[in-house]
Amino acid sequence: GENVEQHPSTLSVQEGDSAVIKCTYSDSASNYFPWYKQELGKRPQLIIDIRSNVGEKKDQRIAVTLNKTAKHFSLHITETQPEDSAVYFCAASSGYSTLTFGKGTMLLVSP
Amino acid sequence: GAVVSQHPSWVICKSGTSVKIECRSLDFQATTMFWYRQFPKQSLMLMATSNEGSKATYEQGVEKDKFLINHASLTLSTLTVTSAHPEDSSFYICSARDRGGKNQPQHFGDGTRLSIL
Numbered sequence: 458g459e460n461v462e463q464h465p466s467t468l469s470v471q472e473g474d475s476a477v478i479k480c481t482y483s484d485s486a487s488n489y490f491p492w493y494k495q496e497l498g499k500r501p502q503l504i505i506d507i508r509s510n511v512g513e514k515k516d517q518r519i520a521v522t523l524n525k526t527a528k529h530f531s532l533h534i535t536e537t538q539p540e541d542s543a544v545y546f547c548a549a550s551s552g553y554s555t556l557t558f559g560k561g562t563m564l565l566v567s568p
Numbered sequence: 569g570a571v572v573s574q575h576p577s578w579v580i581c582k583s584g585t586s587v588k589i590e591c592r593s594l595d596f597q598a599t600t601m602f603w604y605r606q607f608p609k610q611s612l613m614l615m616a617t618s619n620e621g622s623k624a625t626y627e628q629g630v631e632k633d634k635f636l637i638n639h640a641s642l643t644l645s646t647l648t649v650t651s652a653h654p655e656d657s658s659f660y661i662c663s664a665r666d667r668g669g670k671n672q673p674q675h676f677g678d679g680t681r682l683s684i685l
Contacts, residue, residue, distance in 0.1 A: 489671035500661065500676040501612070508671060546611060555602060556674055560611045 459484040461549050463559025471567055476537050478562045480547035481529040487549040490523060490530045491556070495544045504545075505532070537566045571595055572664050574677025582685055583654060589647045589680045591662030598664035601645040602674065603637065606659045618645040642667070652684045 460483040470476050482490075491506035507514045507521045507530065514521050518537075523530040530549075534541055544563050548556040571594040579587050591601055599620045604612040616637055617625045624637035634656075636648040645664075649656055661679040666672040 491673055493676075498659075498679075498681075500678045503673050503675065506673060550671070552671065553600075555614060555617055558612050563609075 459487060459549055459551075459554075459557040461547060461557050461559045463547050463562060465562060466560065467563045467565070469565045469567065470537050472537060472539060474537055476534045476541070476564055476566075478532045478545055478547070478564070479529060480531070480549075480559050481527075482549040482557075483528065484549070484551065485525075485528065486551040488552070489550050490521070491548050492519075492521060492532050493546045493548065495546065495561075497543075501546060534564075537564075539566050539568050542566045570666065570673070570675045572662065572675045572677040574662050574680060576680055577678055578681045578683075580683045580685065581652065584651055585684075587649045587652055587682060589649075589660055589662070589682075591645045591647070591664065591677050593643045593664040593675075596664075596666045597642040598645075599642060599667040601639060601662055601664045603635070603645075603647050604661045604663065606661060606679075608659075612661065615647075649682065652682070654684045657682055657684045 463480045488509035493501035494504045495501040505519050505521050507523050518535045520533040542565050544561045546561050547559040550556045573592045601618040603615045615630045618637045618639040620639045626632045639645040659679050659681050663674040663676045665674050
């Protein structure tokens with residue numbers, strides 16, 4: 458089955474800096490890669506996703522890149538703000554399969 | 569759009585009690601819903617996949633007689649934790665996927681924090 462590795466497990470940045478979280482996956486059939494943000498005690502919220510037919514997708518301060526050859530994808534947050542502090546999860550799936558999640562990255566943005 | 573409602577949000581009960589958690593997709597139809605368990609500071613652990621009108625598919629190590637899943641309609645799935653014990657205390661989250669084709673996003677409910685005394 459699919460295996461998703463996520464790094465780093467924790468990331469501390471200063472407000473205004475950029476943050477990058479990286480994930481790798483094992484199943485070359487995976488073609489859908491969402492990113493979720495989870496604040497403490499709350500639901501994971503989909504913040505951006507990318508499908509394998511594109512290499513990059515951007516939504517305001519958030520961008521995701523995908524390298525299918527290397528089987529890795531990354532989340533980029535620019536101009537970080539304290540409200541970006543949360544746990545971020547990457548995930549991968551193919552077609553109708555279930556999502557396989559990474560272990561999460563705790564992002565802390567200090568004012 | 570894509571709202572998933574889960575309740576109750578918090579349950580505290582005595583050991584031996586059975587607890588039922590509901591997960592509803594409010595503005596879309598979900599042939600597939602998922603139940604996760606999350607321990608503090610850990611990732612989401614898939615417990616089972618719930619398919620409308622058929623039996624749930626349980627992940628390895630999850631007791632199907634302990635965690636009963638029913639997906640009776642395209643908008644409702646329920647998880648019943650039977651004869652709950654303190655070790656069942658956890659954060660349970662459901663998610664639903666729109667029936668509209670492949671690679672649709674999963675949308676999560678608010679979760680249920682279960683505490684067994």
